[in-house]
Amino acid sequence: MSVSIAYLSPFVPAEWIEAHGLRARRVEAEGGVSAAAGACPLATAFAQCASDRDAVVFTTTCDQMRRMAERCCIDPSRVFLMNVPATWETAGAFALYTAELRRLGRFMVRLGGIAPAAQQLATVMREHDIARRSGAVVVDGGTPVAMVGAPLRREDRWLFDCVNHAGGCVALDATEGGPRCWPAQFDERGMAADPLAELARKYFLTIPDAFRRPDTLLQEYLQREVALRTIRGVILVRYLWCDQWHAQLVRLKESLKIPVIEIDLGGQDHDLPRIRTRIESLIGILR
Numbered sequence: 199m200s201v202s203i204a205y206l207s208p209f210v211p212a213e214w215i216e217a218h219g220l221r222a223r224r225v226e227a228e229g230g231v232s233a234a235a236g237a238c239p240l241a242t243a244f245a246q247c248a249s250d251r252d253a254v255v256f257t258t259t260c261d262q263m264r265r266m267a268e269r270c271c272i273d274p275s276r277v278f279l280m281n282v283p284a285t286w287e288t289a290g291a292f293a294l295y296t297a298e299l300r301r302l303g304r305f306m307v308r309l310g311g312i313a314p315a316a317q318q319l320a321t322v323m324r325e326h327d328i329a330r331r332s333g334a335v336v337v338d339g340g341t342p343v344a345m346v347g348a349p350l351r352r353e354d355r356w357l358f359d360c361v362n363h364a365g366g367c368v369a370l371d372a373t374e375g376g377p378r379c380w381p382a383q384f385d386e387r388g389m390a391a392d393p394l395a396e397l398a399r400k401y402f403l404t405i406p407d408a409f410r411r412p413d414t415l416l417q418e419y420l421q422r423e424v425a426l427r428t429i430r431g432v433i434l435v436r437y438l439w440c441d442q443w444h445a446q447l448v449r450l451k452e453s454l455k456i457p458v459i460e461i462d463l464g465g466q467d468h469d470l471p472r473i474r475t476r477i478e479s480l481i482g483i484l485r
């Protein structure tokens with residue numbers, strides 16, 4: 199059975215892993231320490247869930263994840279910390295990201311992977327592109343809201359039911375892992391010329407995220423999707439100790455000009471009724 203590589207960040211291309219003959223496993227985190235310990239519950243949950251995998255890729259997209267790469271309970275030779283620069287508009291930042299993909303490739307070869315021929319990589323890229331574009335989005339009736347923020351842990355998915363019970367519907371799931379974090383469609387000419395460069399271009403230059411400087415891709419994506427889906431309000435989900443998503447609260451209020459509430463995840467169970475009440479209040483106001 200081939201080696202499985204665990205990752206969470208959307209800046210780790212599954213295509214690159216699979217083209218090496220390894221299995222790409224994006225982790226749906228669950229658990230994680232209470233926020234009282236001072237660590238992001240999501241980062242902690244990811245490190246715990248990934249610890250029984252063959253190898254793990256962390257990214258430098260936030261300090262918490264960087265720290266988890268040093269503290270996770272897995273043989274260090276099976277941990278890869280990938281540098282993903284926050285700045286993205288310079289040629290130097292793009293070159294660094296591309297170099298990191300090549301370094302990740304050498305890491306995978308050490309684990310038993312095989313460096314792919316260009317055609318092999320392009321084939322895997324096409325398959326992923328088709329899979330991404332074929333998923334039809336079904337939206338139930340109800341007041342349309344957007345869920346924006348970090349990836350949800352398994353135990354946080356009750357938020358979607360909570361929205362539905364309150365009379366709303368999540369018409370835009372912009373949490374991490376959903377369509378917000380998909381790269382733009384690959385270009386056939388780009389793949390024919392140099393598939394790794396095309397992969398890097400679409401991942402590094404088109405995925406919107408809160409850690410990017412500037413964060414214009416995220417603001418533009420949300421403005422476009424909110425208008426397209428006539429979204430009436432936003433639920434910003436952030437984990438305790440996460441400054442990156444917390445900083446988006448003011449940004450989203452200013453740029454979207456619709457009601458935005460922030461939900462803190464990863465605290466104590468007695469916070470849950472308060473979160474439910476806040477969601478019900480938001481949807482009540484929007485009706």
Ligand code: SF4
Pocket residue numbers: 238239240241259260261262263348436437439440441442443
């Ligand atoms: S939720 Fe925030 S602090 Fe936690 S891993 Fe994601 S970006 Fe980092």
